[in-house]
Amino acid sequence: MAGYGDLLRTRGVARIMAAQLTARFPNGMTSLAVLLHIEHVTGSYGAAGLVLAATSIGQAVAGPVTSRWMGRWGMRRVLTLTLIVCAAAIAALALLDLPVPGYMALGLLAGLATPPVQSAVRTIYPKMVTSKQLTPLFSLDASLQEIIWIVAPVVITFVATQVGTVQALLLIVVILIGGGAWFILSPEVGRVRIPRSRRGFGRVLAKPPVILATVSGFLLIGACSAVEAGVVATFGHGGAEAGIVLAIFSIGSLTGGLSFGHIPMGPWAMARRLAIVAGGLALTMISLDMWWLGGTLFVAGIGIAPALAVIFAITSASVRFSETAEAYGWVGTGQLIGAAAGSAVAGFLIDAGGPSGAYVAATAFAVAGVAVAAVFVRGFPDLRGRDASPAPDTEPVRTIT
Numbered sequence: 001m002a003g004y005g006d007l008l009r010t011r012g013v014a015r016i017m018a019a020q021l022t023a024r025f026p027n028g029m030t031s032l033a034v035l036l037h038i039e040h041v042t043g044s045y046g047a048a049g050l051v052l053a054a055t056s057i058g059q060a061v062a063g064p065v066t067s068r069w070m071g072r073w074g075m076r077r078v079l080t081l082t083l084i085v086c087a088a089a090i091a092a093l094a095l096l097d098l099p100v101p102g103y104m105a106l107g108l109l110a111g112l113a114t115p116p117v118q119s120a121v122r123t124i125y126p127k128m129v130t131s132k133q134l135t136p137l138f139s140l141d142a143s144l145q146e147i148i149w150i151v152a153p154v155v156i157t158f159v160a161t162q163v164g165t166v167q168a169l170l171l172i173v174v175i176l177i178g179g180g181a182w183f184i185l186s187p188e189v190g191r192v193r194i195p196r197s198r199r200g201f202g203r204v205l206a207k208p209p210v211i212l213a214t215v216s217g218f219l220l221i222g223a224c225s226a227v228e229a230g231v232v233a234t235f236g237h238g239g240a241e242a243g244i245v246l247a248i249f250s251i252g253s254l255t256g257g258l259s260f261g262h263i264p265m266g267p268w269a270m271a272r273r274l275a276i277v278a279g280g281l282a283l284t285m286i287s288l289d290m291w292w293l294g295g296t297l298f299v300a301g302i303g304i305a306p307a308l309a310v311i312f313a314i315t316s317a318s319v320r321f322s323e324t325a326e327a328y329g330w331v332g333t334g335q336l337i338g339a340a341a342g343s344a345v346a347g348f349l350i351d352a353g354g355p356s357g358a359y360v361a362a363t364a365f366a367v368a369g370v371a372v373a374a375v376f377v378r379g380f381p382d383l384r385g386r387d388a389s390p391a392p393d394t395e396p397v398r399t400i401t
Contacts, residue, residue, distance in 0.1 A: 007133055007140060012188055016128070019186050020121040021144060022179030026172045028152025030110075031055070033172055034093065036157075037165035038103055047100045053340075054104040058111020060336045067119035067329030068201060071194040071322055075120050076184055083180040085113035087173045094169035115180055119328040122312055124192045126321075134316070135265060135383060139309035143257025146250040146305065154243060194325055204327045208379035209318035212372070213311045213327075214334035216270055219369035220307055221335040223281060223362045224249075225342030227297065230358025233350045234288050241290050248294040252280075252301020260306045264384040270310045271373035276303030278366035284359040300366075307369075310380075317381050338365075 008014045031052055038048035062082075069078045089110035093103060122141070129137055160168035183189065205211050228246060235241035256276075263269075280300025284293055311331060319327045342365060349357025373380070 007129070007136055010129055010133065012128055012186075013137070016121065016124065016183075016186050016188050017141065017144065019179065019183040020117055021148065022175070023115065023117045023183040024145070025148055025152055025179055026176045027114075028148040029156040029168075029172050029175075030090070032153055033156050033160060033165065033168045034107065036160045037094065037169055038100075040165045041097070042100060047103075050100060051103045051107040055107035055111040056336060056340050058108040059114050060111075060333045060340075062112045062114060063116065063119070063333040063336070064201075064326050064329030066114075067116045067325040067332075070116065070120060070123075070325050075123075075189050075192070075194065079115050079117070079120060079180065079184050079189070082113045082115040083176065083184070086110050086115060087176050087180075089113060090169055090176070091173050094166045094173075115176075116325070116329060117180070117183055118332055119325045120189065121183075122316070122328050123194060123321075123324045124188050126316060126324075127192050128188060135309070135313050138312040138316070139257050139260075139306065142305040142308035142312065143254050146254040146257070150247050150250045150254075153246075157243075194322060198322070201326070204319055204323045205330060207318050207327075208376070209314040209381055210327050210330065212270075212376055212379050213315045213331050215372055216274070216307070216369055217311050217331050218334040218338035218341070219365050219372065220274065220277065220304065220311075220338070222338035222342035222345075223277065223365035223369070224304065225339040226346035226358050226362035226365060227281070227284075227300075229343050229346035229350065230284075230355050230362065231293070231297075233355040233358060234293070235290070245290060245294050245297060249297040249301045252298035253304035254301075255298075256302035257305025257309065259302075263306075265310055265313055266382050266384050267377045267380040268373075269383075270307060270314075270380055271370055271377065273303045273307040273310060274366060274369040274373055276300070277307065278363060278370050281359065281363040281366050285356060285363065288355060313383055314381055317383055 035048045038051045089106050093106045231242050231245050277300045283296040315327050346358035346361045
């Protein structure tokens with residue numbers, strides 16, 4: 001913890017981390033708010049699911065595209081444009097009375113225009129700290145983002161149910177604009193310029209660590225989404241049990257990230273960390289008692305933030321600086337697709353055999369992640385004692401004098 005204190009005292013780190021967490025806070029609110037609002041105005045969860053699907057598709061498509069744009073037009077221009085369009089689309093969702101296809105179009109637009117804050121900040125980090133501080137910084141970032149998933153759903157559910165779904169969506173717009181403006185106006189966003197990539201779009205996926213980070217993120221987030229579906233199916237929407245259990249899950253991740261973020265990352269780091277997740281999830285199948293689930297999910301959560309830290313670090317260490325934003329965009333897209341796949345598979349298994357099916361699905365996703373990390377261990381870089389910063393795009397040329 002003392003190391004994290006030193007890290008946060010590094011010039012600009014605490015400010016940029018707080019700004020990006022605020023800017024990304026709507027990520028933990030939008031899906032739930034859209035679901036509640038569309039169900040409220042249409043009376044159909046099916047319609048709400050279609051709008052959510054359109055939003056998720058937009059986010060998945062946009063991730064690598066808007067991230068790459070930052071190297072062409074600059075971070076501030078891309079972030080500002082996407083922020084304005086996304087805020088306008090969500091406000092329109094709240095205020096306009098439309099048929100379901102109209103809501104789907106607005107959801108797709110909001111997804112396509114989601115500001116690439118995550119790609120931007122993880123591109124900036126290597127320029128703010130020393131090489132020894134970078135891996136702990138990725139771990140701290142992965143840990144603190146759990147605050148979003150603990151607090152945001154509680155806040156938006158309270159506003160939507162106690163005040164109104166329109167007000168909930170407008171609150172998202174306010175936070176989106178306020179947090180986004182804070183991040184965009186941060187000095188580091190103006191100082192760091194991403195060089196234009198000389199490689200074709202998507203070529204970064206040819207690098208084994210990037211594709212492994214994308215696949216690992218897909219499987220890890222798929223497991224987490226299946227858990228969320230299972231917990232909601234187990235306890236329903238009426239009581240506080242589901243929220244408490246999911247909060248314990250996130251607290252486990254926060255604890256793991258803060259406790260183990262300083263551990264050096266060797267080629268087996270991903271397999272070991274995902275094994276903790278898989279072990280904890282396997283134990284959930286013994287009982288659906290609230291406290292048993294809370295305890296086992298806390299154990300599973302201990303591996304989540306450390307695994308995400310490996311994903312961020314190996315991505316950074318394996319690409320040139322001009323490719324970092326696009327690489328993180330692909331990693332984010334993998335996680336979004338994983339979230340959709342985990343929810344879908346869990347939903348089918350819940351319908352077929354009850355809530356326990358969701359925990360089977362979650363365990364299967366995590367075990368698959370361990371298997372991928374073990375089988376392709378040679379594709380993971382050894383970052384022990386190595387700088388995780390991206391390679392520079394230009395190198396000094398030796399001349400004969």
